[in-house]
Each structure stands twice: as structure tokens, then as C-alpha cells.
Amino acid sequence: MSARTTALDARRLPIVRTATVLATALLAALLEGTAAHAAPGNARMHAEVRPSEIQIGQSARLVVTISGVQNAPPPRIPAIDGLRVQGLGQTTSVQIVNGTVTAEVTHNFLLEPERTGTFAIPALSAQIEGERVSTSPLSLRVVDANAVPRNGIAPRSGARAADGDAPQEAPIALRLTAPQRDLYVGEAVPVELTLVIREGVRVTEVTAPTFDGTAFTVSRPQDGQPRQTTEVIDGVRWVVATFPLAITPVSAGTYPLVAKMEVSAYVPSSGRRRFGGVMDDPLFDSFFGGGGGAQRKVPLATEARSARVLSLPEQGRPASFTGAIGQFAAEASATPTRVVVGDPVTLTVKISGKGNFDRLSIPVMESGADWKTYPANSRFEPTDALGTSGRKIAEQAVVPQNAKVAAVPARPFSFFDPDQRRYVELSTQPIALTIEGAPRGPAGSAPAAATARDATAAGDGARGDAADEQWELAPNQIAPGVPVDTAPVVTRPWFLWLQLLPLLLLATGTWWARRRDRLEADPQHHRRIAARRRVDEATAAMQRAAAAGDTTGFFAAARRAVQARLARDPDREAESLTLSELEALVAERTELRDEVRAIVGRADAIAYSAERMAGADLKGWQQRVTGLLAALDSTAGRNERRKA
Amino acid sequence: MRRPVGHGATTRLATGFALAALVLVAPERVRADEPAREQSFESANAAFAEGRFDDARATFARLADGGAASPAVLYNLGNAAFRAGKPGEAILAYERALLAAPRDQDVHANLRQVRKAAGLDEPERGPWTRLAQTVTTDAWAWLASIGVWLGCLALLARRVVTAEPAARSLRSALAAAGATGFAIVLVAAAACATRLGERDRGVVLDGDPKLRVAPYASASVSSELLPGEIVRIERTHEGFTLVRSPGGRSGWIADGAVGRVR
Numbered sequence: 032m033s034a035r036t037t038a039l040d041a042r043r044l045p046i047v048r049t050a051t052v053l054a055t056a057l058l059a060a061l062l063e064g065t066a067a068h069a070a071p072g073n074a075r076m077h078a079e080v081r082p083s084e085i086q087i088g089q090s091a092r093l094v095v096t097i098s099g100v101q102n103a104p105p106p107r108i109p110a111i112d113g114l115r116v117q118g119l120g121q122t123t124s125v126q127i128v129n130g131t132v133t134a135e136v137t138h139n140f141l142l143e144p145e146r147t148g149t150f151a152i153p154a155l156s157a158q159i160e161g162e163r164v165s166t167s168p169l170s171l172r173v174v175d176a177n178a179v180p181r182n183g184i185a186p187r188s189g190a191r192a193a194d195g196d197a198p199q200e201a202p203i204a205l206r207l208t209a210p211q212r213d214l215y216v217g218e219a220v221p222v223e224l225t226l227v228i229r230e231g232v233r234v235t236e237v238t239a240p241t242f243d244g245t246a247f248t249v250s251r252p253q254d255g256q257p258r259q260t261t262e263v264i265d266g267v268r269w270v271v272a273t274f275p276l277a278i279t280p281v282s283a284g285t286y287p288l289v290a291k292m293e294v295s296a297y298v299p300s301s302g303r304r305r306f307g308g309v310m311d312d313p314l315f316d317s318f319f320g321g322g323g324g325a326q327r328k329v330p331l332a333t334e335a336r337s338a339r340v341l342s343l344p345e346q347g348r349p350a351s352f353t354g355a356i357g358q359f360a361a362e363a364s365a366t367p368t369r370v371v372v373g374d375p376v377t378l379t380v381k382i383s384g385k386g387n388f389d390r391l392s393i394p395v396m397e398s399g400a401d402w403k404t405y406p407a408n409s410r411f412e413p414t415d416a417l418g419t420s421g422r423k424i425a426e427q428a429v430v431p432q433n434a435k436v437a438a439v440p441a442r443p444f445s446f447f448d449p450d451q452r453r454y455v456e457l458s459t460q461p462i463a464l465t466i467e468g469a470p471r472g473p474a475g476s477a478p479a480a481a482t483a484r485d486a487t488a489a490g491d492g493a494r495g496d497a498a499d500e501q502w503e504l505a506p507n508q509i510a511p512g513v514p515v516d517t518a519p520v521v522t523r524p525w526f527l528w529l530q531l532l533p534l535l536l537l538a539t540g541t542w543w544a545r546r547r548d549r550l551e552a553d554p555q556h557h558r559r560i561a562a563r564r565r566v567d568e569a570t571a572a573m574q575r576a577a578a579a580g581d582t583t584g585f586f587a588a589a590r591r592a593v594q595a596r597l598a599r600d601p602d603r604e605a606e607s608l609t610l611s612e613l614e615a616l617v618a619e620r621t622e623l624r625d626e627v628r629a630i631v632g633r634a635d636a637i638a639y640s641a642e643r644m645a646g647a648d649l650k651g652w653q654q655r656v657t658g659l660l661a662a663l664d665s666t667a668g669r670n671e672r673r674k675a
Numbered sequence: 676m677r678r679p680v681g682h683g684a685t686t687r688l689a690t691g692f693a694l695a696a697l698v699l700v701a702p703e704r705v706r707a708d709e710p711a712r713e714q715s716f717e718s719a720n721a722a723f724a725e726g727r728f729d730d731a732r733a734t735f736a737r738l739a740d741g742g743a744a745s746p747a748v749l750y751n752l753g754n755a756a757f758r759a760g761k762p763g764e765a766i767l768a769y770e771r772a773l774l775a776a777p778r779d780q781d782v783h784a785n786l787r788q789v790r791k792a793a794g795l796d797e798p799e800r801g802p803w804t805r806l807a808q809t810v811t812t813d814a815w816a817w818l819a820s821i822g823v824w825l826g827c828l829a830l831l832a833r834r835v836v837t838a839e840p841a842a843r844s845l846r847s848a849l850a851a852a853g854a855t856g857f858a859i860v861l862v863a864a865a866a867c868a869t870r871l872g873e874r875d876r877g878v879v880l881d882g883d884p885k886l887r888v889a890p891y892a893s894a895s896v897s898s899e900l901l902p903g904e905i906v907r908i909e910r911t912h913e914g915f916t917l918v919r920s921p922g923g924r925s926g927w928i929a930d931g932a933v934g935r936v937r
Contacts, residue, residue: 250895389896406760406881408794410899418895426794504754504788505781507723511716511738512745515775517937519871520813530820533827540831 073099074159076106078166080142080152081262087173091142092119092263093152095166097159098135101125105138106155106166114150114171115143119266141266144173202229207290207333209278214340215449218356219250219277219387219419224290224333226257230268235326236295240274246286246340250277252416277417279387280340288338293330343447349456351394355446357386357419363459365429365439372466375428380442380459383422388413393425394442403430434466558601565595565605566660573656577649582642585649586634589656593631596663610635620666626659712738716748723751728759739768746776753785760881762793763902767878767934770905774873774936777808793903798921807869815870819863826856877908877918877933886926890915897926908935 078095085091093116097103101123108116119139125132144150149172156165208223224240242249257272280286343356363380370376380393388411395407407427414421429439439462448455520526550556569592576584591606597616598605608616610631617623630652636642644652719734735752738744753768769786776782790797800808807815833849836842879900887894890912900906906918906928915927 248893408901411896418897504757504785507720507751507754508747508781509720510747511713512747514742514745514748517744517771517774519816519874521816521867521871526816526820530823533824533831537827537831537834541834544834 074103074162074164075099076155076157076159076164076166078152078155078169080169080171083170084172084174085144087144087147087175090144090264091171093140093142093169095138095140095155096135097138097157097164098133100136100159101134103136103157103159106157108140108155109153111150111152113144113146113148115141115145117141117143117266119263139263141263142171144171147173147175149173202232203227203234203294203296203329203331205290205292205331205333207288207336209288209338212449213452214280214338215356215447216280216283216340216342217354217387217390218449219279219389219417221385221417221419222276222278224274224276224292226272226274226292226294226331228270228272228296230270233297234294235297237272238293240276240290240292242278243287243289243291246282246284247278247280247288250279250417250419275415275417277419280338283340283342285337285339288336290333291331293328295326295328297326344454347454349443349445349454351443351456352445352447352454353390353392353394355382355386355391355444356449357384357446358448358450359384359386359391359444359446359455359457361442361444361457361459363439363442363462365462365464368463369465370431372431372434375430376439376464378427378429378439378442378462380425380427380444381422382424382444385420386446388418388421388423391423391446393423394444395425395427396429396440396442401432401436403432404428431464431466436464436466438463554601562595562598562605566592569595570657570660573653577646577653580643580646580649582644582649583637585652586630586637589652590631590634592656592660593627593663596660596667597627617663617666623659623662623666626655626662630656630659716751719751719755723755723758728755731755732759732761732764735768739771744771744775746772746779746782749775750779750782750785753782753789757785757789757792761902762789763878763880764934765789766793766795766903767880767936770876770878770936773808774870775811777811790903793901795901795903798905804869807866812867812870815863815867819860819867822856822859822863824856826853826860829853829856874935874937875908876936877906877916878936879904879906879918879928880932880934882932883929884932886918886924886928887915888926890917890927892929894927898924900924900928906933908933 074097076095076097078093081092081094083091093108095106105118105121110116117140119141121136121138123134123136125134142150149170152169152171154165154168156163204227206225206227208225210220210222214220226234226237228234239251240249252275257274260271260273262269262271359382361380361382363378365376365378367374367376378396380395382391382393393407393409396402396404398404405428407425409423409425411418411423412421413419441461442459443456444458445454445456447453569588573585573588573592576582576588593613594605594608597613598608599616610628613627613631614624617627633652715734715738719731719738722728722734723731732752732755735748735755738748739752749768749772753765753772756762756768757765766786766789769782769789772779772782773786787797829849829852833846833853836846836849879902881902884900884902884904885896886898886900888897889895900918900920904920906920909917909919909925911917911930912927914930916930916933917925918928918933919925
């Protein structure tokens with residue numbers, strides 16, 4: 032096997048080499064084409080610090096991208112006090128899209144601060160193919176280790192493995208980003224749960240995040256997929272998976288705010304050999320199944336912290352407050368704005384912003400002297416996966432009751448702003464209306480049912496239910512009618528049996544007709560019928576002769592009956608069978624043979640002797656003949672069944 | 676004198692069939708509580724006429740839930756519910772009335788009117804659904820049954836009749852009758868199945884029309900339905916019902932917020 036493989040490899044090697052050379056030549060040609068396309072004057076340089084804010088002890092990455100060329104030297108980074116800069120190498124990418132070739136070179140630098148503060152990175156410049164290109168100045172903000180950066184990862188200080196691994200050793204860590212302020216009962220608080228995975232670690236399974244205790248309910252986005260990015264810290268690449276969540280405190284108090292998650296991961300052994308270059312990319316680790324370490328379940332928990340949850344203050348609570356917590360804006364519109372008295376107007380109130388939309392209810396108009404109103408319909412249009420931002424829209428049909436109405440009144444709305452720790456009162460603008468013409472007259476002069484059927488145009492903007500006469504209905508029924516059994520008849524067993532009955536009839540009739548056809552085509556069946564008829568005729572003649580005291584006639588009929596019953600040859604008349612032939616036909620049954628001999632022998636004797644018997648004797652002989660015929664029938668039936 | 680064999684059995688079979696037919700086709704069942712039912716019905720109508728729509732609605736609803744759900748009771752219940760500001764309940768009552776009286780023009784007219792008032796579109800119905808909804812589920816079932824009997828008896832008779840040339844035209848007629856019977860079975864059974872499928876429909880009522888992502892009160896709200904919207908009921912779980920709207924929105928809704936059209 033090994034020898035064969037080697038031989039095959041040996042045959043394939045020249046082919047592989049040839050293909051490699053051709054592919055290299057093709058790539059070179061493409062890159063040459065790229066160079067030809069990258070004419071002087073097309074080069075651009077762009078720089079970015081990722082992330083722009085970190086804690087002391089963390090590192091950031093300076094990424095300088097030079098597009099329009101396939102090769103460019105790294106720009107010179109001037110010395111910056113308190114910030115160490117270390118080159119991480121360059122990458123080149125070439126893209127061909129619809130025949131258009133684009134190329135760019137990316138230089139990566141590691142930025143390691145030695146102190147807190149804001150570091151200014153001056154504009155970088157480079158000479159690219161005879162042209163001078165430069166970047167914009169950048170800055171890196173480094174905060175204290177106890178402060179919370181706006182973004183960036185903190186596997187060293189901000190995360191821990193729940194199984195006790197030292198933070199700086201943990202290849203996987205969990206971190207929770209939540210507002211550093213008091214929370215309020217009922218508030219929908221967006222938080223981010225960040226799972227940080229060191230390069231080389233392959234995570235195969237992640238459980239849904241949970242929170243300690245029952246102080247918070249957790250909402251997850253419908254798709255449930257995390258946002259994934261990569262970060263480089265101290266030259267090590269980390270995969271960062273961010274899970275957006277929303278938590279809602281359910282009661283006041285101080286509670287631990289610790290999220291937990293369990294992951295299954297392949298963690299490579301520490302002694303794994305690195306080959307350097309492109310093969311060190313963690314992509315290959317993932318692609319080829321990790322670094323060869325063992326898979327294990329890793330329970331993770333975020334850093335222990337607590338959150339204080341407050342009840343909403345009673346003081347300053349507006350009358351229009353209905354439980355909205357967040358930041359919102361309100362607006363209202365109405366259509367149509369030119370109506371007659373009695374015509375419905377659709378009032379639309381939109382509340383947009385961020386907060387607990389599930390507890391937000393939009394204040395609706397109440398009926399009064401000027402307005403008749405109907406219940407509103409509301410819907411929510413989220414703009415994020417968690418449903419904590421978006422807009423809620425309520426539509427309500429309102430009907431002006433008199434011509435003095437000049438506007439749809441302003442709609443009040445209030446909410447609690449957790450950042451400002453106070454209630455905010457809003458009010459929509461009044462919406463001017465033009466009331467035209469005479470008021471709508473009372474409806475219903477036409478027959479109600481006809482009105483209902485023909486109504487097509489009334490109230491095009493109306494929503495919700497309507498108890499108004501404008502919605503004409505056909506009148507009520509005046510008789511209660513016959514109650515209807517709501518269970519369909521097809522669910523009743525008897526109905527199904529009723530359908531089986533014709534099928535059974537069909538099956539039975541078919542069987543009977545086939546049997547009839549088969550018998551009609553059977554000559555033996557016809558012979559049996561004829562023989563039975565002859566036996567019946569002879570038996571009837573025998574009875575008549577016995578009744579008449581005709582001894583000769585009786586025995587002649589008895590002989591015919593026995594002959595007809597035993598005849599088997601269709602080509603021979605039954606009456607020509609002799610006594611010896613008849614005995615031979617029942618030779619296997621001695622008692623029958625003896626009886627045949629007695630009856631037929633007696634008949635022969637009487638035929639020649641003209642002996643006469645008394646009526647009682649004839650009756651006795653009649654019973655013997657009848658018994659013999661019955662026994663012969665029974666024997667014949669058994670024989671037929673045996674043959675069948 | 677010999678008694679014909681099987682004469683007694685035939686008589687008993689015929690008597691049984693006659694009794695069964697009498698039970699099946701009896702148009703009305705005798706009800707001991709008929710006067711009380713009529714009295715409740717009239718009092719509900721009186722409350723309706725006086726503008727006490729909630730009282731009328733409650734009485735009609737009691738009649739409908741108490742086994743006296745006639746199309747007239749359901750229709751009046753729909754009227755009262757609408758006047759009482761419950762369009763969802765009204766639409767449910769009309770839909771139930773249409774199950775028993777699918778061609779009642781008053782029910783159709785009021786249902787259209789209530790849907791319009793509630794801002795709902797008429798549900799889309801294809802030609803086949805419109806055909807299936809011309810008669811009740813039971814009517815289709817009986818038509819299918821007639822088709823089964825016609826088809827089977829015609830085939831049976833054709834099989835019994837001999838193949839003699841004189842009977843050829845009779846055999847052809849019986850074959851045509853059998854084919855017609857089974858064609859009736861196909862159409863009626865399909866229509867019956869369509870109508871039975873309508874019993875999985877529900878109507879969003881006037882309570883809490885929020886669709887949740889899971890069958891728990893604390894689960895996130897994914898969407899909200901309008902009272903009176905028709906939904907397909909898929910399953911239930913501990914006080915919640917999984918529904919799907921014609922537009923494809925799906926979620927769990929509180930049991931009390933949806934009524935099954937049954």
C-alpha cells in the first residue's frame with residue numbers, strides 16, 4: 032500500500048509541479064496587469080487605530096492601508112513619548128471583480144502605551160511610486176485600568192474563566208458591558224456580552240448566556256447570532272464575539288450582575304510548533320480543526336459586579352406617564368383634515384426612540400362633547416434586533432361631533448429618562464381641522480340590511496371597532512333558529528361505517544358474480560345440476576308410486592334415482608348402468624355397496640316377478656332409498672371438497 | 676308450506692335502515708329547554724334594541740356556549756359584540772355562523788362591514804375556496820357519501836347484470852353512473868377537507884393581541900396583530916397558542932386573545 036502510494040505520488044509530482052508553475056505564472060501575469068492598472072496618481076493611504084480607546088496594560092493596533100499599489104514600504108512612524116510602536120508586518124491583497132483589478136498593501140503596527148492619556152499620532156506620509164501620500168492625524172486614548180473603555184477588549188483584567196484560570200492565562204474569556212449607572216425597574220437595558228477567544232482556540236459550541244439570580248429578565252435578538260470581529264493585543268490575535276442582549280430589572284435592590292456562558296472548545300497544547308508566515312494564520316487552525324488540543328467544556332462568567340436597581344420615583348410623576356423608560360420623541364398626524372361633522376378622522380401618534388417599548392402605551396383620545404372616539408390599534412416597528420429601539424404607532428378613529436371643533440388636540444406623552452434621572456413630558460402639536468358643510472344626518476332610513484350590503488365608502492380612515500350608526504348592520508334575527516351541532520358529521524364513527532357498507536356490498540356482489548360466472552363455464556357443474564334434477568324427478572315418481580301402492584313403479588323409480596345419482600360418465604346414459612357397475616362405483620364403501628345391491632337387486636327382481644308389496648313395506652323401502660341417496664350425496668360432497 | 680329462508684333477517688335489516696335514516700334526516704331535535712332558550716333570545720334582542728349591547732352580547736354568548744349555537748344566535752352575537760366595541764369577537768361570531776349558514780347574505784354583509792370598520796382587509800379566497808364555502812362541511816360530507824353509494828351500487832349492478840348483448844346498453848349506463856358517483860366523491864371529499872381545514876382558523880380577539888417569541892408572559896413581543904385578524908392556529912402550550920397570520924407572522928399569543936372558528 033505504501034509502495035503504491037509512493038509510486039502514485041512520484042507520477043503525480045511532475046504534474047503538480049507543472050500546475051504550480053502555471054498557476055504562479057498566471058498569478059504573476061495578473062499582478063503585472065494590476066501594476067499596469069495601478070498607474071501613478073492612483074495610490075491612496077489611510078490609517079486607523081483599532082480600538083481608539085483602551086485601558087492601560089492593553090494594546091491597540093495601527094493599521095495603515097495603501098491602496099492602488101501591490102507593493103509599498105511601511106511609512107515611518109515618528110517616536111511618540113510614552114507609546115511603544117512595533118511593526119507586525121504587512122499583507123497584500125489583490126481583488127479582481129468583473130475584470131477590474133484592485134490592490135492594497137496593509138502595514139500593521141502594535142501600539143503599547145506606557146502611561147494613561149491621549150497620544151497624538153501625527154499624519155504619516157510615504158513616497159509611493161514617485162508620489163507623496165499621507166494620512167490624517169490620529170489619536171489613542173489610554174484610560175486607567177479601573178475605568179471602562181468605550182470599546183476594546185480586556186481579556187487580562189476584565190474577564191475571567193469561571194474554573195479559576197488566571198485571567199492572563201485564559202484563552203477564552205467573557206466580559207459584560209453594561210451602563211455604569213443605577214438601573215430602574217422595568218427599564219430595558221441594552222448590554223453587550225463579549226466572548227474573547229485567543230487565536231488557535233476553536234470553539235465548537237456556545238450555550239445561551241444566562242444571568243445569576245432572578246432579578247433580571249433577559250431578551251435576546253431573534254437571530255441569536257453574535258457580531259464577530261478580531262483584535263490584536265500584544266501581537267496575539269483574538270476573536271471577539273459580541274452578543275447584544277437586553278436585560279430588564281424586575282424589582283428594586285442591589286443585585287449581582289454576572290453573566291454566565293459555557294463553551295466547548297479545542298484548546299491547542301502549549302508546545303505546538305509554529306511554522307511562521309501565512310500558515311500561522313488562525314484561519315488555518317479553524318479550517319483544519321484546531322491545534323490538536325483536547326476538546327473541553329469551559330464554564331465562563333463575567334467579572335463580579337453588582338447593579339443597583341431603583342424604583343421609579345413617585346415625585347414628579349406626570350399624570351400621562353404610562354411606564355415608558357428611555358429616550359423618546361412623539362409626533363402626531365391626522366387624515367383627512369377636511370371633514371364634515373360625523374366623518375371619522377384617523378389620528379396617528381408615533382413614539383420613537385430607545386427604551387422599553389413593550390411597556391409603552393400611547394395615550395389615546397377619550398370621547399367627550401366634541402369627539403367620539405374608538406379604541407386605537409397600535410403596532411411596533413423595531414429598528415434593532417432586541418426591540419429596544421424603533422417606533423410605536425397608534426392609529427385611532429376619532430369623529431368630530433360638532434362644527435366648533437377646530438383641531439385635533441395635542442396628545443400628551445411622558446417617560447422617565449434613566450440617564451437624566453427624571454421624568455420628561457412631551458406633547459404633540461394640535462392638528463388643525465376644517466369642518467365643512469352640514470353634519471351627517473342620521474343613517475338608517477333605508478332598510479338596514481341593504482345599507483350594510485351596499486356600504487363601501489364610509490369611513491375609509493376608521494380603525495378599531497365602531498358602535499356608531501355610521502356602520503350600518505343588517506338587523507338582528509328575531510327567531511333563535513335551530514341549534515347546529517358544531518362537530519362535523521365526518522368525525523362520527525357511524526358515518527364512516529355507513530361509507531363502508533356500500534364497499535362491502537360491492538365486494539360481496541363481485542365475489543358472487545365471479546362465482547356465478549365460474550360455475551356457468553364449468554361442464555361438471557352442469558352435469559351435477561342435470562343429475563340432481565333426474566334424481567329429484569325419480570324421487571318424486573317414487574313417492575307417487577308409493578302413495579299409489581304401485582310396487583313395480585316404485586322400485587323402477589328407486590333404481591333410476593340410484594342410477595342417476597351414481598352416474599359419472601357424461602357419454603353414457605345413467606339408466607344403462609347395471610347392478611355390478613353400480614356396486615363398483617361404491618366399492619370402497621361396503622355399507623353403501625350392500626344397500627345399493629339390496630335396493631337395485633330388489634328392483635330387478637320385482638321387475639321380472641311382478642311382486643306386490645303392502646303400503647307399509649313400501650314406506651320402509653322408501654326410507655331406505657332416501658337414506659341411501661342422502662349418504663351418496665354426503666359422500667359425493669366430501670369427495671368434491673377433497674378434490675377442491 | 677315452507678317459510679322463505681332469511682325473510683326475518685331481511686325485515687329486521689330494513690327496519691334498522693329505516694330507523695337509522697329517520698335519525699339521520701330528522702330536521703329538528705326535540706329540546707326540553709326550548710321555551711327558556713327562546714325567552715333568553717328575546718330578552719337579548721330586547722337589550723340590543725335598548726342599546727344595552729354588553730348585556731345582549733353576554734346573553735347571546737351564553738346561548739351560543741350553552742349548546743344552542745344556531746346561525747341566528749351567532750349572527751346576533753356578532754351584531755351585539757360589534758356594537759359593544761368588540762370587533763374581534765364580532766368577526767369570530769360571524770365566521771362561526773358562516774360555518775353553519777355559508778350562504779347567509781346578512782352574515783356576509785355584516786362581516787364585511789365589521790372588517791371595514793376594524794380596518795381589516797377581506798381575506799383572500801381563491802375560486803376553489805369560494806366553491807367549497809358555498810355549502811357546509813356536512814353537506815359536502817353527505818354529497819361524498821351519496822357519491823360512494825352511487826358509485827358502489829352502480830358498479831355492483833353492472834357486475835351482476837350478465838354480459839349478454841341485450842344488456843350492453845344497461846351496462847354502459849351503469850358504468851357511467853359509477854364513474855359519476857366516484858367523481859362526485861373526489862370533488863366533495865376535497866371540498867369537505869378544505870372546509871375542515873378552516874376549523875384550524877382563529878380570530879384575534881379584543882384582549883392582548885401581542886405575538887410573543889415564546890409561550891411565556893415574560894417573553895419578548897415580536898409583533899402585534901389587529902383584533903379580528905384571521906390566523907392559522909398551529910398548537911397550544913400552557914395558556915398560549917402558536918398562531919400564524921396570512922402574512923407569515925408567527926408567534927405565541929395568549930389563549931384568551933384568540934378564538935377558534937369551530
